[in-house]
Amino acid sequence: MGPANFSRRNFLKAAGAVSAMAAVGGFPAELLAYERRMARFPEKTDLILLTSRPPQLETPLSYFKEMITPNEALFVRWHIANVPTSVDVNEWGLKVGGNIEKELALSMDDLKKFEKVTFTAVIQCSGNGRSLFVPPVAGGEWGDGAMGNVTWTGARLRDILNSAGLKAGTVDVSFNGLDKPPLPTVPDLVKSLPVDKAMEEDLIVAYEMNGKPLTMLNGFPARLIVPGWYATYWVKSLSDITVLSKPFEGFWVKTAYRIPETDCGCVPPGTTPKKTVPINRMTTRSLIIDPSASSELTLNKPVTIMGVAFSGGRGIQDVLVSVDGGKRWEETRLGEDKGKYSWRQFFYEWRPTKPGRYALMARATDTIGESQPFEGLWNPAGYLWNKVEKTEVVVK
C-alpha cells in the first residue's frame, strides 16, 4: 500500500550509519522543517535520528501497526550528554533515602524480591508532535513517533517506599538516574512526583520491557514507570530515590517541563502563560497508521483504516473515523483491550468509490469523555499535542 514500506530500502545496516531521507514515518517531506536521517544505535533498529549526543531517536510510524512496540524500535530520549553506556548489574544499586525510617540500597536481586507486577502502558514523550506546532517552537522536533506501547515488568514503587517507611511530613519524592551533565553548571536530570502520586498502586520500577531486560538506551537496568503520565517522569537508569519533606526545587520540574495553568494546558499561539504547572497526565490522542500519508489506494478496493488511540490512563471509549475531511464520522471497531494504560487499536473498513484525494481523520474519546481538538492547542514548550490530524491519501 504505497509508501508503507518505503523506508525499508533506505535503512542502513551498519552500526551508527546514517542516511538522508526525503520522507519518513508517514510525513510528507514538505511538512518537515529539516531533512530527516536514519541511524542505528546499539540494541536499536534503524530509527529517525533527531540528535546523537545525547541520543534522541524517533520510531517510524509503521511500527505502530503492531499492538506492542518492539524494544529495538522504541523511541529514545535523553536530556544531558553523559548517558550511561556501561552498567555492572552487580555493582548497580537503587538507593532510597531522605525522609524515611530506614535507608535502602537495593540490588537487582532485592528489587526482584518485591511482588512482580506486569502491565502494558503507552510511553510518550511530552514533546511528541512538537514539529507540528504552528507557530513552531524550539525543542526536540519530534513527529508522532516519540511514543510506543510496551509491556513493563517491575516492582511497585509504593512497596519500595513502604519498605523504607515514609516519615510524617513527606511532600515529594525525587528520582535521579545514572546520566550525568557534561559540565557542573548543567542541571542534572532529576524529576519529582507529589508523594500521593508516588504512592499510587500502578507506578513501578521496571526492570523488563516486553519480557526482556531494558535496552541501555531505554534505561537499563531499571526505570520508573508512571503509566498515564508523560515519560519525562519515567526516569531512566534509576539510581536514587529521595523522599522529601519540602517541595522539590530542581530545574527539571520547577523550570522545565511545565504547561500553562489553564483548562486546556494551552495559551493563544505565540503568547506567554501567566502561570504554569508541571506537566502531568497525557492528553487523549489517536493516530491513523495505515494507510500512511500519501498512500495510493485502488478504486473500489476495500481497505482497512487502522490506527492507535490512548488516553492519560483512562482507557478509550470510542474512536470515530472520517474519510471526507471531517464532514461525516463513522464508528470503528476497537481491538484487544490490554488495560487502561495500553493503547487500543481501531479498525474501519472502507471502500473508496470515487477517485480523488481524501483526508482521513480519527478522533478518540476516553472513558470520561475527554477527546481531541480539531485545532492544535498551543503552548510555548510544545507539549500535549493531540490535534485530530489529517492523513491525505489518493484514490486512483
Add this chain to the structure above:
Amino acid sequence: MKKLIILSLMLAVAGLAYAAEKDAVHSIEIPVVKTDLAAGEGKDTTEKYCSICHSLDYITMQPKFPKATWTIEVNKMIKVMGAPIPEPDAKVIIDYLSAQYGTGG
C-alpha cells in the same frame, strides 16, 4: 588423572564465574554522528561552544526561527542550561544562527 579432573573443574568454575561477571556488565558504544553546519561567519565559534554539551544536530533539527527566538534560545543555553559562553561569542553565535537558520526576521 585426578589432577586433570580437578584442573578441569577449576577451569570450569573459573569460566562460569567469568561468564557471570561478564554477563553482569552491560555495555554499549554510542556512535558518533557528524553534522555539518552551514558555512558562514561564526560557524567555528558556534561549533566550538555548542558542541561542548550537545551534538550539532540540535541546531539543524530546529525550524527556521526569527532572530528574537535564536536570541532567547542562546541566552537560555547560557543562563538556564549552564553553557560557558562569553557575551561577545554569544552575539557571534546568535548572528550566525539567525543568518544560516533564520527566517530573515
